[in-house]
Amino acid sequence: MPPRPSNPDNLTTGQPGYLIVNTDNLNIRSGDGPEYTVVGVVDGGTELIVLGRNENRTWWYVQVADIKGWVIGELSIVRGDLTNIPVVPVLGEVARPSLYVFVEATLFTIPVEGALGVCQIAGDRDYYVIGRTVSSVWLELEATCDGATVTGWVKAELGGLRNAANSFIPVTD
Structure with missing residues (x-):
């Protein structure tokens, strides 16, 4: 804040x-x-x-x-x-693009429902977006889990994308 x-x-x-x-x-x-x-x-x-x-x-x-x-x-x-x-x-x-995640969610290792989870991320907060799938259905986020910075995937529908600068979000999958 x-x-x-x-x-x-x-x-x-x-x-x-x-x-x-x-x-x-x-x-x-x-x-x-x-x-x-x-x-x-x-x-x-x-x-x-x-x-x-x-x-x-x-x-x-x-x-x-x-x-x-x-x-x-x-x-x-x-x-x-x-x-x-x-x-x-x-x-x-x-400002870097971010996803405001509405509720607690699983950060996945790959953009596939049911894939191996990296960790749970808290809801009601912003996470930097570092990549997306071609369809933009999944977003790759940067988060902190157990004190370590990690990256992983969540469905875009779990949050609201904030990208006021219209920064390009690369395809990373």
């Missing part, structure tokens, strides 16, 4: 401008788009110090506590004057 930072009250006093979060659970990302990794989450009403913006003024580079990252402009309210905020280069990390 990403950190949930907050700023002390009145931190933005004296700033020429700042943002107020206008939704609950706003993601702070490593870059100016939904394809970038989440580095923090802030609550509605949180005041954000603005450090920069993207070229289109659609994303703001902000700081809250010790977290710096990008928030989408349409989910925040501008207070004060942000006209002189500089354009900041985006250096973020694109």
